[in-house]
Amino acid sequence: TQQLLSGRVPRPKPFRVTNADRSVKKGIMAETLEDLMNKVSDSLSVPCIMALVLDEDGTGVDTEEFFETLSENTVLMVLEKGQSWTPYLKYRDQL
């Protein structure tokens, strides 16, 4: 009822979440940032999440408001304490 009254029905969206060295990536459904944090914690075995950032440019996703603007299948990176985002090296740069 609350959701109907507020005119906004949260619907789970798919996200892709990777770890700091991009060795693991998981598809995770989440309705809210908090929901995603909890699921990432389990799925990627990260007990204590320091930050969730956009994989593309390292933008920190700190608020539910900004989280809601993300499109389906956005790739996020989870950071633990001491880890930081690094740019994705395209294949040709690794040759």
Add this chain to the structure above:
Amino acid sequence: TQQLLSGRVPRPKPFRVTNADRSVKKGIMAETLEDLMNKVSDSLSVPCIMALVLDEDGTGVDTEEFFETLSENTVLMVLEKGQSWTPYLKYRDQL
């Protein structure tokens, strides 16, 4: 009612705001330039903002009118006293 009468409904837009050395970037929702300034101050721990400039070319965003023309997810840089904008070095330039 105010918003209906004025014929303009401000809607929060997502922005990405980085600090002067681009070590931190945050996704922030804001309706107005003033709103964004306040949120940047908290989110990036910048007590006294000297300027907000476009990350791409250092253009100063000083007025609400210009701010309104920015598209979603524009990257802005916050400058404190004594800091200035510097061009972004692409990865290949750092090799």
